[in-house]
Amino acid sequence: MDDDIYDPAYxxxxxxxxxxxxxxWSAVSSFGFIWLWRRQCVGRLTGQQSIARIADSQVVRPAPHIPQIVDLMAGTGEVWPHLLAAIPRAQITAIDISSQMHDDAMTRLHANRSGQISHICANALENTLPEESADLVISTFGLKTFHADQQAQLAAKIASILRPGGSFSLIEASDPKEWALRPFYRLYLDVLLPLLERTFLQGAKDFSMIGTYTRNFGDCAVMADALAAQGLRVTRKSHFFGCATSVAGTKPIAPDAPAP
Ligand SMILES: C[S@@+](CC[C@H](N)C(=O)[O-])C[C@H]1O[C@@H](n2cnc3c(N)ncnc32)[C@H](O)[C@@H]1O
Incomplete structure (x- = not known):
């Protein structure tokens, strides 16, 4: 029987x-684009720290606050240098289901940042972070292993953990259906990369799964609709002819007023 490639254990x-x-492998096989796309994903987060609130008829200054960021499907923490360059005081809660990615992130790759990062090894669709505990939610290249129903579950999680006024930004490798050079891109993902992986990594077929996952994923449209259905404000963006797509936005501070 075929494996279920969306089973969390798989x-x-x-x-x-x-x-x-x-x-x-991700840096070389993407010709460095993945580094740029992570940075662009961070750039789509919008800060709303200095919103004044009114209590007892007085404008209340926001208390000094350490920005709380949740990195979903954090992997080996490749986005953390970009996040901490943009928001040096941030505290990052990183979630990933792979214990090995988690170990590599904390012990080998980012030991010097451990004071600012707490890492939870868990299924992001099941983990329950406290409601309205995150100022910012980010995910880089962690969506493609979810089918549409799982994306809807993830959207509900994001809406729940974001504070009102908080911002999210998600990016994923995509299938550039409109791009004239798509046949070459598909050839690269579906044929050349698997060949390189089999040749240089002792017959492995793991990284090559990106071909199947991106083809099935399409782009961030399904995730954008799922986030909008949770009441979040959403904008989509295409990166390099649609080879990656992102969805970013905010959780409204107050619900939209009903139309007059
Ligand atoms: C392609 S890697 C992306 C890693 C990193 N964010 C980056 O920018 O390179 C996808 C990560 O998503 C994680 N992942 C996939 N499904 C998950 C789930 N249900 N819950 C938590 N993590 C998951 C995988 O273990 C993997 O580390």
Whole structure:
């Protein structure tokens, strides 16, 4: 029987096998684009720290506050340098289902940042972080291993953990259906990368799964609709002819007023 490639146990085992080479392989196989796309994803977060609130007829200054960021499907923490460059005081809660990606992130790759990061090894669809506990939620390249129903579950989680006024930004490798050079791109993902992986990584077929996952994922449209259905404000963006797509937005401070 075929494996269920959306089964969390399957996904966790896949990334456990990829972890040691993940940083290197993702950078090289994307020709460095993945670094740029992570930075662009961070750039789509919007800060709303200085919103004045009124209590007892007085404007209340916001208390000094350490920004709380949740990094979903954090993997080996490749987005953390970008996040901490943008928001140096941030505290990051990182969630990932792969224990091996988690171990590599904390012990090998980011030991010097451990004071600002807490890492939860868990299924992001099941983990219950406190409601309205995050100022910002980010996810880089962690959506494609979810089918549409799972994306809807994830959207509900994001809406629940974000504070009102908080912002989210998610980016994923996508299938650039409108791009004239798509046949070459597909050839690269579906044929060349698997060949390189089999040749150089002792017959492995793990990183090559990106071809199947991106083809099935399409782009961030389904996730954007799921987030909007949770009452979040949403904008989509295409990166490099649609080879990646992102969805970003905010949780409204007050619900939209009914139309007059
Ligand atoms: C392609 S990696 C992306 C890692 C990192 N965010 C980056 O920018 O490179 C996808 C990660 O999502 C994690 N993942 C997949 N499904 C998950 C789930 N249900 N819950 C938590 N993590 C999950 C995998 O273990 C893997 O580390």
């Amino acid at each position: 996904v966790a085992a896949l990334f456990d096998r990829c972890s040691a080479r993940y940083r290197w």
